[in-house]
Amino acid sequence: MASPSLELQGAIVSRLKASAALTALNKGRVYDAVPDNAVFPYVTVGEGDETSDDVDCVDGFEISLDIDVWSRATGFPEAKAISDEIRKALKTPDLTIPTNALVSFRHRQTRFLRDPDGLTSHAVMTFEAIAEQP
DSSP states (O other): OOOHHHHHHHHHHHHHHHOHHHHHHHTTOEESSOOTTOOSSEEEEEEEEEEEOOBTTBEEEEEEEEEEEEEOSSSSHHHHHHHHHHHHHHHSSOOOOSSSEEEEEEEEEEEEEEOTTSSOEEEEEEEEEEEEEO
């Protein structure tokens, strides 16, 4: 049986890489592990958690997943533009996952931060999902 959060991550990465509007901004750079020679801007699938939410006859999960945007452009405009395209790409059509049932998926918040290096703008986007295993 496949992990719901792993399936969700795969669906998200596929959707982001297929988004023409996002690719125009980040050249298709979506990573799980960032290569040493990565060019800015890029997107990473960040931290997350999976909490059991079982009820009678249903193995349920509450999933929280961060998607991070990394930019070296001046200020926050590039990070904000990329994060907006990510939100749009994941909003419609509804995501599906291969084995498990994705009951709900939504964008909860985006935080914009200046990294300690003083050069990098960073957007942390948090998404929440409910999934059920068959």
